[in-house]
Amino acid sequence: MDRRDFFKFGLGGAGLTIGESLTGSSDSDSSLSGNHEFDHPWWVNRLEEPKLPVDDRVYSRFNSRKNVFGSMVKYYGMKNLKELRERSQKKTQRYYRENRPGYRLQDRALADAGWVISRLGGLNRGTRSWTRNFVRTPQQRGVEEYKGSLGEAAHMIKAAARYFGAATVGITRLDRRHINAKERGKRIVFEGVEEPYGNKEKLVIPDKCKYAVSMSVQMSLDNIACSPTALSSAGSSMGYSRCEFLVAGLTEFIRGLGYVAIPSVNDLGSSVAPAVDAGLGELGRTNRLITPEFGPMVRLCKVLTDLPLAVDKPIDFGLLEFCKVCKRCAEACPCNCLSFEDEPSFEVKGPWNNPGHKAWFEDSPQCLAYWQESTSGCSNCLRVCPWTKKDKTVIHQIIKGASAKIPALDAFFTSMDESFGYGRQRSARKWWDLNLPEYGVDTTQGKG
Amino acid sequence: MKRNEGYCYLKIRKCPFYIWIIRGLGIVWLVFWAEVAVGSRMELEPRAFGISIGVFTVSLILGLFLWIRGNLKRKKKSL
Ligand code: B12
Numbered sequence: 001m002d003r004r005d006f007f008k009f010g011l012g013g014a015g016l017t018i019g020e021s022l023t024g025s026s027d028s029d030s031s032l033s034g035n036h037e038f039d040h041p042w043w044v045n046r047l048e049e050p051k052l053p054v055d056d057r058v059y060s061r062f063n064s065r066k067n068v069f070g071s072m073v074k075y076y077g078m079k080n081l082k083e084l085r086e087r088s089q090k091k092t093q094r095y096y097r098e099n100r101p102g103y104r105l106q107d108r109a110l111a112d113a114g115w116v117i118s119r120l121g122g123l124n125r126g127t128r129s130w131t132r133n134f135v136r137t138p139q140q141r142g143v144e145e146y147k148g149s150l151g152e153a154a155h156m157i158k159a160a161a162r163y164f165g166a167a168t169v170g171i172t173r174l175d176r177r178h179i180n181a182k183e184r185g186k187r188i189v190f191e192g193v194e195e196p197y198g199n200k201e202k203l204v205i206p207d208k209c210k211y212a213v214s215m216s217v218q219m220s221l222d223n224i225a226c227s228p229t230a231l232s233s234a235g236s237s238m239g240y241s242r243c244e245f246l247v248a249g250l251t252e253f254i255r256g257l258g259y260v261a262i263p264s265v266n267d268l269g270s271s272v273a274p275a276v277d278a279g280l281g282e283l284g285r286t287n288r289l290i291t292p293e294f295g296p297m298v299r300l301c302k303v304l305t306d307l308p309l310a311v312d313k314p315i316d317f318g319l320l321e322f323c324k325v326c327k328r329c330a331e332a333c334p335c336n337c338l339s340f341e342d343e344p345s346f347e348v349k350g351p352w353n354n355p356g357h358k359a360w361f362e363d364s365p366q367c368l369a370y371w372q373e374s375t376s377g378c379s380n381c382l383r384v385c386p387w388t389k390k391d392k393t394v395i396h397q398i399i400k401g402a403s404a405k406i407p408a409l410d411a412f413f414t415s416m417d418e419s420f421g422y423g424r425q426r427s428a429r430k431w432w433d434l435n436l437p438e439y440g441v442d443t444t445q446g447k448g
Numbered sequence: 449m450k451r452n453e454g455y456c457y458l459k460i461r462k463c464p465f466y467i468w469i470i471r472g473l474g475i476v477w478l479v480f481w482a483e484v485a486v487g488s489r490m491e492l493e494p495r496a497f498g499i500s501i502g503v504f505t506v507s508l509i510l511g512l513f514l515w516i517r518g519n520l521k522r523k524k525k526s527l
Contacts, residue, residue, distance in 0.1 A: 222492070389491075390490070390491040392487040392488075392490040392491045393483055393484045393486070393487020393488060393490075393491070394483060394484075394487070395480075395483075395484050395487070419499075420493070420495055420496040420499055421493060421494065421495025421496055421499075422493060422495075422496065424495070426492070434492070
């Protein structure tokens with residue numbers, strides 16, 4: 001019987017029944033939810049609050065128009081933008097002529113094709129529609145909607161999420177401030193309605209949608225290791241398509257139980273903030289989520305629902321302390337867009353950041369400009385992160401555990417990581433001969 | 449074994465406890481680096497593989513050398 005089983009069948013099981021009957025199923029304690037098979041490794045601690053604070057007076061809903069995609073002309077200027085694109089196109093053609101590995105036709109075709117499923121959905125559109133697609137409702141089946149304890153429901157949702165392709169899954173009470181105030185010219189509002197809907201002016205989320213199921217999908221390390229080439233972009237695009245399938249599947253499943261579910265990948269609001277709240281990982285120097293199991297090598301998505309669920313707590317695995325000393329992502333960033341500051345701060349870098357939460361904010365326009373310069377995007381910050389590992393040897397678990405418990409060792413681990421050659425760019429030519437597993441990822445990684 | 453006037457003397461040399469601990473640690477050390485080498489190869493990390501296989505090989509050779517030397521010394525003593 002290992003630690004997980006001990007909690008599952010032993011103390012945990014007893015706690016579950018006694019706890020739920022005494023407290024009337026409090027939704028705020030994941031230790032009562034019977035979700036231990038979805039737990040992180042032993043060296044990860046649960047916290048009451050995320051480690052990085054939010055300033056409640058300032059933090060509010062973001063207008064997605066302000067992110068770099070929404071305000072390109074404003075952030076770069078029309079002339080610069082045009083020049084940037086022209087330079088990028090010329091370079092792309094030159095790379096074709098040179099037959100440069102990672103930038104050849106097959107590499108770029110793979111990156112584009114990776115988007116294929118992702119393209120089927122958008123904000124309240126296609127696979128991400130806010131209304132039921134085809135799944136039969138309990139009413140149509142002649143039965144009542146699903147009823148179970150918070151813990152049972154959470155357990156079931158997590159099992160279904162895994163089945164649809166989630167690498168990790170966590171649940172949090174929805175913090176409405178993480179939802180964008182406006183997107184694609186439409187206001188996003190909460191109203192006391194039964195079903196979500198959208199019209200020309202607004203998108204309406206029912207007040208009763210109080211939960212967010214946050215999920216990660218693994219990206220292929222072997223692809224991201226080729227960054228910055230089209231093969232690393234293929235790692236991202238495949239991640240997006242797998243997110244699309246995951247949220248589409250999970251929302252239909254929840255609707256089939258008789259509840260409301262709203263799917264979201266990049267749209268609707270931050271994917272990182274609910275992931276932090278739901279304990280999938282911590283916010284790192286990349287200003288992105290870093291997980292204990294896969295480091296930053298994940299794409300994120302979420303589903304909002306009114307199905308009552310036991311929620312998880314944020315986690316601490318010593319990442320904040322690690323990022324303070326490591327800085328490898330900032331060093332590897334070809335456009336210097338990541339912060340070198342020792343401490344995260346409330347001070348934003350520009351209007352593309354949402355003020356009110358503490359982070360290592362990045363210079364996003366520089367990042368996106370480099371995507372044009374490289375002609376095929378960039379994932380260098382993910383590639384070099386020492387938390388990016390395949391975990392085929394025990395040494396990684398030992399070091400991750402030691403780093404979580406003894407931050408004084410972080411500087412040593414960082415330099416050892418570099419000395420051992422981790423995070424170096426890999427050959428894009430050889431990628432085609434790797435004989436990779438399905439989706440280019442080891443789906444058993446991180447499952448205890 | 450010594451033969452002396454019709455008697456057989458059996459000399460049993462007791463290895464001190466710390467030697468057993470050192471041997472045990474040596475084996476753990478070797479297994480550890482072998483595991484890192486195999487894992488690094490599966491991870492397609494050439495440098496990590498090179499370093500770990502290097503440490504493993506050097507440790508193994510050093511261990512064998514010490515072991516053989518120790519044996520020879522002991523044999524010489526007992527002759
Ligand atoms: C726009 C965008 C970008 C822009 C930059 C963001 C911007 N400010 O314009 C560009 C194009 C440059 C970009 C680059 C990259 N991105 Co991006 N990006 C997004 C997107 C679509 C929207 C983010 C946004 O609106 N930011 C604007 C404001 C909110 O930014 P901010 O205040 O600085 O907050 C950031 C974090 O602090 C956190 N956050 C936001 N609010 C709050 C609140 C709290 C309390 C906390 C703790 C955190 C938090 O999320 C924000 C991420 O930008 C998200 C998807 C999504 N919906 O989350 C993906 C997303 C954040 N990106 C992602 C990734 C992986 C990347 C890249 C590595 C590219 C790649 N190869 O895949 C690079 C990394 C660059 C870097 N390290 O800085 C992933 C991150 C996954 C993860 N592990 O966390 C996401 C979630 C996409 C996905 N579906 O997986 N990105």
